[in-house]
Amino acid sequence: MAGFEPWTRERGAEIIAKESGREGATLPILHALQDAFGYIHADSVPMVAEALNLTRAEVHGVVSFYHDFRRTPPGRHVLHLCRAEACQSLGADSLAAHVRARLGVDWHDTTADGAVTLAPVFCLGLCAIGPSAMLDGTPLGRLDNARIDAALERAR
């Protein structure tokens, strides 16, 4: 995935202003912030609250409720590995154990070299070609240890 831009208040304010005209704009704003910076910077929370006439607690509540929103920067690549039942039926649990061991990280962690963040996901809609994953937005199906290793190798 192309690198994220570094957080600045000016860019944050610009993004918030662009999205805040919609009704119920909280999620569109947070998505736009994360798309730009890779995560929701703590300084952006009061800015979103101000723009939408909400309390900081309300915005914090939204950020922390949804699995997608990260509050720390991700690695250069993000691997979403499916953990749901259809993929379990084809060995997703052992694939996940392999990936965690190979990367030396647990769920939600980033490798020490900052290369890969491992995120669990519950279903990518690729349930007839499991086990499945998404690497930087690219879907991957019929995975086994060798195929996921190759995909991670190409990404690095």
Added chain:
Amino acid sequence: MTVRVYVPRDAAALALGADAVAGLLRQAGDVEVVRTGSRGLFWLEPMVEVATAEGRIAYGPVTVADISGLLAADMLVGGSHPLRLGRPEELPFLAKQTRLTFARCGIVDPLSLDDYRANGELRGIARAREIGPAATIELVTQSGLRGRGGAGFPTGIKWKTAADANGERKFIVCNADEGDSGTFADRMLMEGDPFVLIEGMAIAGFAVGATKGYVYTRSEYPHAIATFNAALDVARRDGLLGAHFDIEQRVGAGAYVCGEETSLLDSLEGKRGQVRAKPPLPAHKGLFGMPTVINNVVSLASVPIILDKGAEFYRVIGTGRSRGTMPIQLAGNIRHGGLFECGFGVTLGELVNDIGGGTLSGRPVRAVQVGGPLGAYFPPALFDTPFDYEAFAARDGLIGHGGIVVFDDTVDLAKQARFAMEFCAEESCGKCTPCRIGSVRGMEVIDRIVAGQRPEANLDLLRDLCHTMKFGSLCALGGFIPYPVMSALEHFPEDFRPAHREAAE
């Protein structure tokens, strides 16, 4: 002469290398590559189709390594090759289907409104305008269409309630938060035939007097989101959408519970996706407090053909109170996984064994979970159950959004039951106690049972806990988690016995 070749760009085809295949075919001479959705035969993806004098000829599964051999075998004129499948519509998996909602999916260019019109569409919205809002609602009611998201509520009655409600604005909300494992019908349709959903929503808007529609799509579906947004742009340029009725797509943020209609509405309003108590019904007080119709993608996408062909055409298909067709999704450890649209009434055994071809691993089928993470696990002894809302309910199961996940004999049902509780704990919105606390306690109790700690007393406790969750939870998340747990316990009790577990390990 330019040869037209069709290569799917459905996310599942992409996951198996369709982009690289399309790239090579583009360099194969005078070839026009058209990207389509998927026909839903995923074991054959990427499935490439060539337009020939005898109609389309399919090849699959095609990898980049096969391309030079296929071209040498005159694939571009339908030449013979081990991967040649013949005419796709004659493949048994497709020939046995009744494709109404998915009639065009995998065949047309999803972003060509001309293709959509050429296939006879937009007759649904034209018919609605001809007969008026009240008759449109009556026709949808008469068709027997029920909510395809899982709840099975009659669509026409929902529309009538919203139409009769007073509000300065009304909304059509499409639930595209397809979170159930084993389901991908909404994704396929949004990637393969987005205009049928747009037409269905426009009909709903016309029928209830709404001028704005929202589609709430899960963030795990980036390709569906992109295709649908592109389709919205096309529809606006064409005038199909505009001041009279417009649609905005919103993206979820990874919360399973937002597939529940009231928490979806809270999420659309910009809040934490927490469940609302009902009443008031969303049809009375929904999005921003206004009368709102909230329907699943497949429900809305089934409306255009109902308007076009009439209520009777749709209603004669099916069985009992389950009318019309259901796009059933065959998933998990299954040889022929994919989307199978047919009339209600086909049995579970036919779906898993005859159509699905049994397990992919070649081992015996031991269990299937129908209806997503909140659905029951059924053993082969229940394979005579017809696919029908009431028949599944009568056996303490549910059809949900139509997903069937197959497991072979290596599955451990105690582990699956524990996973159900763990999933519920992770995804609970936190509003009601039975779901928020019950799921955590449920995990602990199952751990004690499989560890052999006072198993009888703890099994009683688990049953009691499931009873409380079923009847005390505010929504289907806590309320239905007992289905997978109790069905695992009832049909596979041996998996919960410590002695069995030691032997297995």
